Amino acid sequence: MMRFRRCLAGVGAGAVLAAFAGVGMGGGASASQVTVAVNNPGGSRTLFVEDLLGQPLTTLDFGTTRAHPFRVRVVDTTMDRSGFAILTSMSNLYKVSGNSFDFGNTIPSGNVSVDYPTTPVNALSVAAIVEPVFNMTETVTGPLCTALTTAGGSCSIALSAVNGLRQTASLTVDLSKLLTLPIVPQVGDSGSFASPDFNGIGANDPSKPASFTPTTVRVLGGGVGSDPALLTDVKAAVQSLIAGSPASSLVDSGTLTGALRSAIGGPVYDALTPTEVQQLVDGLQPTLTDFLASQLVAQSGTYLSYPSLHVNVPTTAPAGNYQGTLVVTAVQL
Amino acid sequence: MVAAAGLAAPAHAIETAEFGVAPTDGRQHLKEEVRPGRTTTDSVRVWNKTDHPVSVRLSVVGASLDGTGAGSVRLGGTGGAMSWVRISQPAIDLAPHAGQIVSFSVHAPRELPPGTSTAALVAEPILPIGQQPAAVVQRVAVMAYFAAPAGSSLTAALGWLAWVAAAALALVLVYALAPVRRGAGPRRRVSRLATLRFRVQ
16 A cells, blocks of 8 residues: 555656646747847948958968968948957867878877957948938028018028938047047957867768867957947048038938928928029038937948967977967857 | 748848858848747748858857847857757758758756846858868857747746646655554654544544
8 A cells, every 4th residue: 555655656747747748848838039120220240260361261281380371350230239259170180091090199189279460450431321310501692582571480490410321430549549449459369279170181080079168269259349439430431421521412312302391391491492592402501410329320340350379389299290270250240 | 949941131140251041031130029838930041152061060159149249249158048958950051052040949948047148159160071171260140139028928837737646746745755553553643744644544
């Protein structure tokens, strides 16, 4: 009887566990798509790993200097305001044996390290993609003023906070003031690859563990710029870009006439002829307002880093040619 | 689960010279709103930029932001949200200038950690069979962020079936484990619950 009761207890406990598991599975059966609405300027961010001549890096020849400098280039094309990191990991270096590798003779990845020259990063062709906002004024004279006053309006017109068309403004790059760029290039980290990657050549290493976490060394980063001077610089660049441009070329026509109608009043606006409305539009003097961070919607630019790989060959390593694989990962943050 | 897609201008794309990946629907990030014990699905778009076929492997790796500033991220490890994600098609063959949408599911655990959990969805090229391993492998990765909706519970609520089962287990355990009086006569339970059992009978 006791045995039966113990068995019953076990069955009961199992039923409870199954019930709990069933709750989890029931929850898992209901899937839903998550969508997030964003203001999407589109664009891309492209990684290039190159030699110092700008050719794609396909081999790692440390030569007699036992060093191998290369170039990491990231190109933003109307890319959204998000950061990035370029991470590297390294396999062990394996001794070449004919057409294959001698996986018994290696130079550990920990003997490979990264450092940088005195100018480790650079930025080129940086531009800000912005959505400017304008205030506009106009003092109307002559027959048009008469038409306005006859309709009950004023000859002094002021439009505030009119959303302008998207503009791309080139920014001056000063390497001593990288913080004022839309994407702030960040110098990579120095260090060695203590734990190897098993990608590439290392994938066939018989001692490859089931799971591994290679040491990653960041060779270039990009953070979203938030320095107040950035917005000042952007405003100056946009002002230079649009200098002398009529309001009608800076603002969508529907937006502009809507703002004008709102400013002078619907009845006054409706009393004007299309020609008179066009005269008013042509006479508007736009003034760029100060930028908010949210108006800087994207950026273009090229960011460069010049890491150099160094290998410390152990004295015990047999003579020969060793090869390994460098893994470069561009992470969109 | 996987649908062919044209090569329209990608949005928020991270690319190599050969291929790229981006969240679908023009989103900037993979930000997943997860609920404990529930499954969410989402997708990314992968495309071939070249005029020759490209094969790409998709995987999920642990990723952590170290908090020292933008651009500071560590890849690797088996912890975090990495184990929550299942990719519908880990290896895809892309025709020249073609793209595919690849879905993945996120199975959130019944106990969610507080805050935002992260992982990275990595795309890397697959070499053609017989080709020598590359000296340089270029990969791209998109960070994925997982968090419960603000103010919501981090623990999955038990359903009514679980509560009934728990009550049944309690009764069964009491019945089975209660001490018995051994003697010459019929066995009699001495616990109050055992007495209750007799009355119920």
